[in-house]
Amino acid sequence: MHVPGHGGGGGIPSHLPLLFKELAKYDLTELAGLDDLHNPSGVIRDAQELAAAAFAAEESYFLVNGASSGVMAMLLAVCGPGDKVLVPRNAHSSVYHGLIFSGAEPWYLPVAEDGGFPLNVTVDAVSEGFRCCPGAKALIVTSPSYYGVCADIKEIEKVVRRNNAILLLDEAHGAHFGFSDKLPPAGLSADLRVQSWHKTLGALTPGAVLHRQGGQIDSFRLRAALRSVQTSSPSYPLLLSLDAARKQMALQGRELWDSVCCMAETLRDSLKGVIPLLEREAVRDKGFDLDITRLTLLTGTAGINGITASGLIREAGVDTELAYVDHVLAILGMGFSALELEKVTSAFKQLKGLDGGEAVVFPAVPAAEPVLSLRQAWFSPSRNVSLRDAVGEVSATFVVPYPPGIPVLAVGERVSEKAADYLEAAVTGGIELRGLDSYGRLRICI
Numbered sequence: 001m002h003v004p005g006h007g008g009g010g011g012i013p014s015h016l017p018l019l020f021k022e023l024a025k026y027d028l029t030e031l032a033g034l035d036d037l038h039n040p041s042g043v044i045r046d047a048q049e050l051a052a053a054a055f056a057a058e059e060s061y062f063l064v065n066g067a068s069s070g071v072m073a074m075l076l077a078v079c080g081p082g083d084k085v086l087v088p089r090n091a092h093s094s095v096y097h098g099l100i101f102s103g104a105e106p107w108y109l110p111v112a113e114d115g116g117f118p119l120n121v122t123v124d125a126v127s128e129g130f131r132c133c134p135g136a137k138a139l140i141v142t143s144p145s146y147y148g149v150c151a152d153i154k155e156i157e158k159v160v161r162r163n164n165a166i167l168l169l170d171e172a173h174g175a176h177f178g179f180s181d182k183l184p185p186a187g188l189s190a191d192l193r194v195q196s197w198h199k200t201l202g203a204l205t206p207g208a209v210l211h212r213q214g215g216q217i218d219s220f221r222l223r224a225a226l227r228s229v230q231t232s233s234p235s236y237p238l239l240l241s242l243d244a245a246r247k248q249m250a251l252q253g254r255e256l257w258d259s260v261c262c263m264a265e266t267l268r269d270s271l272k273g274v275i276p277l278l279e280r281e282a283v284r285d286k287g288f289d290l291d292i293t294r295l296t297l298l299t300g301t302a303g304i305n306g307i308t309a310s311g312l313i314r315e316a317g318v319d320t321e322l323a324y325v326d327h328v329l330a331i332l333g334m335g336f337s338a339l340e341l342e343k344v345t346s347a348f349k350q351l352k353g354l355d356g357g358e359a360v361v362f363p364a365v366p367a368a369e370p371v372l373s374l375r376q377a378w379f380s381p382s383r384n385v386s387l388r389d390a391v392g393e394v395s396a397t398f399v400v401p402y403p404p405g406i407p408v409l410a411v412g413e414r415v416s417e418k419a420a421d422y423l424e425a426a427v428t429g430g431i432e433l434r435g436l437d438s439y440g441r442l443r444i445c446i
């Protein structure tokens, strides 16, 4: 006599596939013996301890609201109103939301580029950030980036320590690091780091994990922060999948990821001369590293529009992760089999037949011009206007191409002519934007 209302399957709508009825047997609540994610003292505590051991952390916390909740909790645990946080401008939207909740203010760091393509934040940019913003409480780095480009976390950590700050790491796309020597190293030295286990490991969406390291973080406040950004009714199937993903990694992680890396190498080799890729050597030359299981097809360099290219690849039966005007991102994971290699290779090889004209370039993301604090703008009265009418006004919303979920325009930023041009080009180019209304209008502060 307890929730959930489907009562272990009996109340599941009958038009749902039978599988849902089966799954409902596992969809339980905090019954005797099932522990409580928000106050774990039994099986969930044990599972989290095993996760910490497998991922070389001091403490690990299962997240049932995605890495987004972990990112927000990190910021809430560490910062308060008025604190400054160094934030490279390639941060995921959850970073901005965490700043709004906590009242902390971002100090933006530039993201290095290669021919307009975003790489990551450099050690020098971090040093310069601390010089210009002395007393910054924390730095939050996204590494790897969506494209698998990794910042030099070891060196960055030294700079953070010299400045008595906290290192927060959004490692959403790097949960598999540490399970193959062919992958970049995991960011073990961060005080807190968040991994989306549903992105690169076998957990159900949106299962994720937050790891703590060292004595800089107040665990009590961290737990309170986690309670504040997560549902009070955690999904047990999701928790089960996190524990199972941990076991899979602990027992077979190396074997599985060595194999994925070998397939990635084979695919990369077979695409030589077909389409330019973002290459590890090129990225290393710039002081970064690359996850080779992320294949960024630099279609624009070959004169091919990325959205056209991904459409062609899809017609050949292969869905890719992301398509932009000048590139396509394809991800290899544990679900990928050697049998699929041939199909994928021939799908990609069609691109060679395309008539590559002049390089397709997408305008660089316009420089941010913050005018109001994130919180001031978030709580400001606002109205919708056309993109053109918004030029010169202050944005009351985030406009975010999804994926990758990095805001082009943040709350509190002046809408420049360039930003309006960029967003119009994105809409025309078929890029999915979150943040405009259904008429393509932008919300501005009044």
Ligand SMILES: Cc1ncc(COP(=O)(O)O)c(C=O)c1O
Pocket (backbone or CB within 6 Å): 065, 066, 067, 068, 069, 071, 092, 094, 142, 145, 146, 170, 172, 173, 196, 206, 208, 404, 405
């Ligand atoms: C860099 C980065 N951080 C955080 C997130 C949020 O992850 P989740 O979807 O697990 O909430 C994403 C999602 O795309 C991301 O790309």
